[in-house]
Amino acid sequence: MSLFIFELRITQKTKIISMLIFSILMFLSTSLFAQGDMSAEKRSVDSQFAEYLAQLRTEAEDKGFTDEVLDVAFASIKMREKVVKADKNQPETKLTLDKYLSTRVPDWKVMQAVEKIQEHAELLNKVEKKYGVNKRFIVALWGNESNFGRIQGDHPVLSSLVSLAFDGRRETLFKRQFFAALTILSEGHVAIDDFTGSWAGAMGQSQFMPTSFLSYAVDGNGDGKKDIWSTPEDVFSSIANFLAKEGWNHQQTWGRQVKLSDSFDINTLNTYAGLAKDKMQVMLAWSNLGVTKFDGTALPTVNVRASLILPDDASGRIYLVYNNFHTLMRWNRSLYFGVSVGYLADRIRKGS
Numbered sequence: 001m002s003l004f005i006f007e008l009r010i011t012q013k014t015k016i017i018s019m020l021i022f023s024i025l026m027f028l029s030t031s032l033f034a035q036g037d038m039s040a041e042k043r044s045v046d047s048q049f050a051e052y053l054a055q056l057r058t059e060a061e062d063k064g065f066t067d068e069v070l071d072v073a074f075a076s077i078k079m080r081e082k083v084v085k086a087d088k089n090q091p092e093t094k095l096t097l098d099k100y101l102s103t104r105v106p107d108w109k110v111m112q113a114v115e116k117i118q119e120h121a122e123l124l125n126k127v128e129k130k131y132g133v134n135k136r137f138i139v140a141l142w143g144n145e146s147n148f149g150r151i152q153g154d155h156p157v158l159s160s161l162v163s164l165a166f167d168g169r170r171e172t173l174f175k176r177q178f179f180a181a182l183t184i185l186s187e188g189h190v191a192i193d194d195f196t197g198s199w200a201g202a203m204g205q206s207q208f209m210p211t212s213f214l215s216y217a218v219d220g221n222g223d224g225k226k227d228i229w230s231t232p233e234d235v236f237s238s239i240a241n242f243l244a245k246e247g248w249n250h251q252q253t254w255g256r257q258v259k260l261s262d263s264f265d266i267n268t269l270n271t272y273a274g275l276a277k278d279k280m281q282v283m284l285a286w287s288n289l290g291v292t293k294f295d296g297t298a299l300p301t302v303n304v305r306a307s308l309i310l311p312d313d314a315s316g317r318i319y320l321v322y323n324n325f326h327t328l329m330r331w332n333r334s335l336y337f338g339v340s341v342g343y344l345a346d347r348i349r350k351g352s
């Protein structure tokens with residue numbers, strides 16, 4: 001009996017061991033196969049990317065870029081999977097405007113903005129006068145885009161743009177940006193190693209996309225380079241030049257937070273609210289509809305046309321915004337972004 005039990009134990013043990021070995025082998029073989037599959041897949045992506053680069057280079061040659069520029073450019077380009085991943089995993093923004101403003105414009109940023117406007121006073125005054133753009137808006141954009149130049153992104157611009165174009169979901173857009181980036185490189189504004197930006201290709205302290213750079217960047221200090229990465233004169237002039245070219249009106253501010261009084265017919269919101277130019281009305285007309293200052297008192301009766309915007313809904317923050325806000329929308333189409341720039345500019349004026 002005891003012998004039988006012993007034998008039984010042995011058989012069971014052997015069985016267990018052989019099962020173990022079998023599963024280990026299975027595991028190893030499947031993972032080996034998986035690795036084999038993965039590297040085959042990787043090889044095929046690599047070769048597709050190489051083909052894509054060759055085709056891009058031909059297109060660039062057709063556009064007249066020299067071999068000298070293209071050799072430097074294409075030697076630097078690598079597939080950046082991180083960038084494509086970042087593009088696919090953009091968080092859905094479900095923030096309220098209140099929450100957005102407190103994260104985008106925290107008190108420390110206001111304090112820094114106030115310091116920066118003093119630190120660069122001489123230069124900012126010069127730029128303000130030349131372009132007709134109030135310096136607090138220049139500094140507010142600078143602060144919101146790159147934390148006053150500190151966070152510009154360190155992704156190689158060319159590699160990011162080509163990777164995103166290759167990914168294919170917005171190929172036309174990123175290819176256009178890529179050729180604009182090649183133009184920037186060929187004009188010698190930046191060295192290839194310093195040609196960096198956000199994962200999506202927004203560059204320098206003003207976070208211009210390459211096409212915006214070509215339309216708006218300025219050589220503020222006259223050294224022949226439009227250096228939005230590290231030359232304050234160029235950064236401030238470029239920001240101001242963007243706003244000036246897009247219709248900034250130095251005589252006006254951007255907007256104001258308002259309230260809808262009880263006399264405002266909430267059912268007419270869809271008729272009146274929104275950025276469409278034909279919905280702009282003078283302050284008196286808004287007053288007559290029941291819009292008041294945020295403190296509940298009457299709006300000023302100045303002859304300025306304004307749009308009513310509700311970035312969240314009627315229970316959130318409500319603003320009357322002027323033409324300069326429409327200019328900010330040319331910079332970035334997000335209402336939240338536009339309000340955050342105006343909000344920071346107002347805090348700068350207040351000094352805290």
Ligand SMILES: [Ca+2]
Nearest residue numbers: 219221223225
């Ligand atoms: Ca310069």
